[in-house]
Amino acid sequence: MTFQNELINWYLVNKRDLPWRHTNDAYTIWLSEVILQQTRVEQGLPYFNKFLENFPTVTDFANATEAKVLKLWQGLGYYSRGRNMHATAQIVVNNYRGIFPNLHDELIKLKGIGEYTAAAISSFSSGEARAVVDGNVFRVLSRYYGISTPINAPAGKKEFYALANELLYQEDPALYNQAIMEFGAMQCKPKSPNCGICPLNQTCYAFSKNLVNTLPVKHAKVKQKERYLNYFICSENDKVLVRERQAGDIWQHLYDFPSLETAERAEMDSGAFIGEVKSVFGNGAEITFISAKKHLLTHQIIHIQFFALKNYIFNFNKQKELNWVSLGKLDELPQPKVIHDFIEEYFYKNRME
Known part of the structure; x- marks a missing residue:
């Protein structure tokens, strides 16, 4: 069985029931993706529900005051994300007639939307064949394929993005992207993953070489x-x-x-x-x-x-x-x-x- 099929089969059995997985609405998926950046699902879920309740449409979001947006954002940190979301909502209303874009090349133009977020929204909302590469994907690919290039170095990002796009399951990109991200979040965890029950352990480079706690590699952080x-x-x-x-x-x-x-x-x-x-x-x-x-x-x-x-x-x-x-x-x-x-x-x- 291929790497892709193993991940998809695991996902269909083990995936979490999350509200943004029941829609292909680009606005709703955008909310979830930006709120969950730098944030665990458990922490971000109440914020997602709160934002969707207060701003059921992108027009509602655009018409809100910045103070209200930041008040709802309070506690999530990285407040520039909240300000960027407010600016993006206004751009969508003014330039896209209130219809949130669902293709990568339009999404990437919006404020606060980078390569990962554009790929995620386009993949999950329109089925566009774009590989989603977040921290979970970096970790799974690094361990499984034994890649030691630092994931936060330009050369590492280029290498991992190339591999991710090569592996993309063309028949259902959205399903595969969800699967590999969820696998990294729940099975191939950053610390102490349970490799004994991993469906990929027989062919995983890091498991066979005892490098699970070594990979992926990151350059040292700048001193705070x-x-x-x-x-x-x-x-x-x-x-x-x-x-x-x-x-x-x-x-x-x-x-x-x-x-x-x-x-x-x-x-x-x-x-x-x-x-x-x-x-x-x-x-x-x-x-x-x-x-x-x-x-x-x-x-x-x-x-x-x-x-x-x-x-x-x-x-x-x-x-x-x-x-x-x-x-x-x-x-x-x-x-x-x-x-x-x-x-x-x-x-x-x-x-x-």
């Missing part, structure tokens, strides 16, 4: 940058001072609080830190430590401290991104997850106790 953010919580009655983050940094157009970034962890007994606080918020400014958290991003480690701030002075003419909002309004604004978790704990949990 460490940053130190100090947030200042200003609350009066039922209102809190928030800031809309601007372009050019993480969390664009999400909301957090007035802050100072320092080169290292700020200490309450540091004269330099207190002096910086007073230079920004006025000589009478007083701070009280609330809590500290560490937040991990792909290329950054964010060390965060929260302080209550009193006797402060703000120049709202110069700091137009600052605004007073009610706690009710605050709940509607899109926030980075670490800020959302702090708000839940500080403003809501403490008030209920």
Whole structure:
């Protein structure tokens, strides 16, 4: 039995029942593919359901505010994906009369849609013969064929894409693509796969050579940058001072609080830190430590401290991104997850106790 047939037979018996597998609607498949990038199915499924419920058509998505899109996206990370989706929905409405493209060469033109996503949508929605190559496919092909070229190197990507297209099951590309991706997700897992029950173990190079834990090969990641953010919580009655983050940094157009970034962890007994606080918020400014958290991003480690701030002075003419909002309004604004978790704990949990 061929490699392709083994995968398809395994898939037909073991596949998960996922909602986007019951449709060939390009818009619905696009939602699922973008939401599941960098996200496990278990985590992404509630977001998929939430987006489809709020935006049943691409026109509904296009007509939404960016703030609503980012609020629904909250907690998924990589917020540029949400902004790109919103832009793409608007392009589809304006340039494609609200009909989501289902062919690779049109899809690849849309914002936030790269080679993998274009191949996936076109394959699953129209049956176009395009090989889908994601992390799961890289892993299956690398192990089965014994390919040690790094998967995140240009030469590796070229080699794997060529092999994937050569192996593509032309009679039913969509079925084969689903099969190999699912096989990588459920059977040929990144760590400790159960090779003893694998239908491909008799012909798998990595299994025969004891290289399952070695393949695929990836170049070492770039060292993560460490940053130190100090947030200042200003609350009066039922209102809190928030800031809309601007372009050019993480969390664009999400909301957090007035802050100072320092080169290292700020200490309450540091004269330099207190002096910086007073230079920004006025000589009478007083701070009280609330809590500290560490937040991990792909290329950054964010060390965060929260302080209550009193006797402060703000120049709202110069700091137009600052605004007073009610706690009710605050709940509607899109926030980075670490800020959302702090708000839940500080403003809501403490008030209920």
